[in-house]
Amino acid sequence: MNGVAVAQPVKLARDTWLTFQYEAGRWARNRAVIAASLLQPATFLLFFTPFLKAVLHTRTYGDTFQIYVPLLLCSMGLFGGLFSGFALLAAIRQGVVGRLRVTPLSRVGLLLGRELTFVLMTGFQAVLISAAGLVFGMRVRPANFVLALIVLAMMVLLGVSIAYGLALAVPNESVLPGLMTGLANPLSLLAGVLIPLSVAPVWVRDVALWNPFAWAANSMRALFQGHIGAPVVWEAFAILAGLATVAVLLSSRIFSREIA
Amino acid sequence: MKLARDTWLTFQYEAGLLVRNPVNIAVTLLQPVAYLLLFTPFLKSVMGVSTYRGAYQIYVPSLLCAMGLFSGLFGGFALIAAIQRGVIGRLRVTPLSRVGLLLGRELVFVSLVGFQGIVITVIALVFGLRVSPLNFLLALVLLSLMVLIGVSISYVLAIYVPSQNALMNLANGITEPLALLAGVLIPLSVAPLWVRDIAVWNPFAWAANGMRALFQDHIGDQVVWKALVILGVLAAITVVVSSRAFSREAA
Numbered sequence A: 001m002n003g004v005a006v007a008q009p010v011k012l013a014r015d016t017w018l019t020f021q022y023e024a025g026r027w028a029r030n031r032a033v034i035a036a037s038l039l040q041p042a043t044f045l046l047f048f049t050p051f052l053k054a055v056l057h058t059r060t061y062g063d064t065f066q067i068y069v070p071l072l073l074c075s076m077g078l079f080g081g082l083f084s085g086f087a088l089l090a091a092i093r094q095g096v097v098g099r100l101r102v103t104p105l106s107r108v109g110l111l112l113g114r115e116l117t118f119v120l121m122t123g124f125q126a127v128l129i130s131a132a133g134l135v136f137g138m139r140v141r142p143a144n145f146v147l148a149l150i151v152l153a154m155m156v157l158l159g160v161s162i163a164y165g166l167a168l169a170v171p172n173e174s175v176l177p178g179l180m181t182g183l184a185n186p187l188s189l190l191a192g193v194l195i196p197l198s199v200a201p202v203w204v205r206d207v208a209l210w211n212p213f214a215w216a217a218n219s220m221r222a223l224f225q226g227h228i229g230a231p232v233v234w235e236a237f238a239i240l241a242g243l244a245t246v247a248v249l250l251s252s253r254i255f256s257r258e259i260a
Numbered sequence B: 001m002k003l004a005r006d007t008w009l010t011f012q013y014e015a016g017l018l019v020r021n022p023v024n025i026a027v028t029l030l031q032p033v034a035y036l037l038l039f040t041p042f043l044k045s046v047m048g049v050s051t052y053r054g055a056y057q058i059y060v061p062s063l064l065c066a067m068g069l070f071s072g073l074f075g076g077f078a079l080i081a082a083i084q085r086g087v088i089g090r091l092r093v094t095p096l097s098r099v100g101l102l103l104g105r106e107l108v109f110v111s112l113v114g115f116q117g118i119v120i121t122v123i124a125l126v127f128g129l130r131v132s133p134l135n136f137l138l139a140l141v142l143l144s145l146m147v148l149i150g151v152s153i154s155y156v157l158a159i160y161v162p163s164q165n166a167l168m169n170l171a172n173g174i175t176e177p178l179a180l181l182a183g184v185l186i187p188l189s190v191a192p193l194w195v196r197d198i199a200v201w202n203p204f205a206w207a208a209n210g211m212r213a214l215f216q217d218h219i220g221d222q223v224v225w226k227a228l229v230i231l232g233v234l235a236a237i238t239v240v241v242s243s244r245a246f247s248r249e250a251a
Helices: A008-028 A031-047 A049-056 A061-082 A085-093 A096-101 A107-135 A142-169 A176-189 A202-208 A212-224 A231-259 B002-019 B022-047 B052-073 B076-084 B087-092 B098-126 B133-160 B164-180 B193-199 B203-215 B222-249
Strands: none
Touching (some): A008 A107, A031 A049, A049 B193, A061 A107, A061 A212, A085 A107, A142 A231, A176 B022, A202 B022, B002 B098, B052 B203, B076 B087, B076 B133, B087 B098
8 A cells, every 4th residue: 555655754744745835825825914924023123223223332233233133033933933822723723623634644744834834934034034134234144044044943943832732731712822921021031032142131141041042042143243153053053953853742742642 | 970970880890891800910911020020131231220220210111101002002902802792782772871981991991001000110119119109100190191092093993994803913013113112122212313303203202201201200301291291182182083983883
């Protein structure tokens, strides 16, 4: 039989790809949602950077965007990832997940495809926001930008996995927003997504050491400033890759069990 | 007289619904508390203030401002939900005045944000904030006016754009620039000149500056009475406009 002949990893990759295509297609067709998702980052890019320029005493707007764009990408990755649980709950409630369950798609592929759609969405937004930064005088090397996008992708994977795990553990639309707000706000503030951690008091930086998203923010800032060789870059890569792998595995376990 | 009683009846009913759900109120405090505790240290560093007391005197009024702005301008969702569930329809067949029905609902938002403002200020007091009671009361008045303006605008939008998705984007698109250009994260006083020139046209920036002056004990500062006048007039206008729109639509 064909299904048996196809090796397990190949089937998983194909099922992930099929789910990804389906979900990404739905997203790409909804131009209004895409535009709306850019509203908030664009507003912060335009109206928060001048304030940051003033308090950080940077010389030019280009220099300020160099500091702020990676932070903005970071907060987009954090919130985009951690608030994705609602979409999963909605899909379960609407019966979308149930209808896909009766197909021979693997459960893990179903989950990974959905998670990768969020990576794509955030990556797309990040490219547009960075392009706007370039217009305003920011400069970043293509290689560094690609590495920053990889860090962002791992952040989103980590965030979506946590959000999916929580959404399946607490499938309650009135509790979940509070839970996510209570989690995402401290994590993002302690990653220095508004004002960089480098100028924060020592106690804040000590606490932030335990926040993987702070490592992501610091490494992305280093990459945007051209310090590709800074230790924080590979340290963040190692930390986020390890955590993202664990989180994806855990969330697939929970998903397979809950949706079985 | 009848209007006052009808407003009070609606207020009692709506406030009662809210009070019976303390978990929801606690959840609304999560975000401001996170910002209070975790954003102030950053602000303290970049503003060059030496004590947390100084940092809270700068940031607490900004935070109250942000809370007033967002709670107010997102108030329309509750109205849409109430209309869709038929709550408004059922109250329409009672002899309650339409304007009372609206004002009562708007005042619930004012008291909710007022309560949140007091909780946030009390927490900040524990961490070193000092503010004189009179100044704090005036700041609460400014906050109430902000919420009234925000809710009124939001109600008008909700009446004319009764789609939750469209309203969400509209409210976001209006609130974020208004909040940033009121200096709710980093005060306007340090912003570049062009930002301050734009902010002169943002009534919420006047509120933020007025409240900051009050928290820094400059009660005699011109910005305080100017903010009170600007917001008082705007609140009166927006409340009247929103009652008109509501009476016509819910007639």
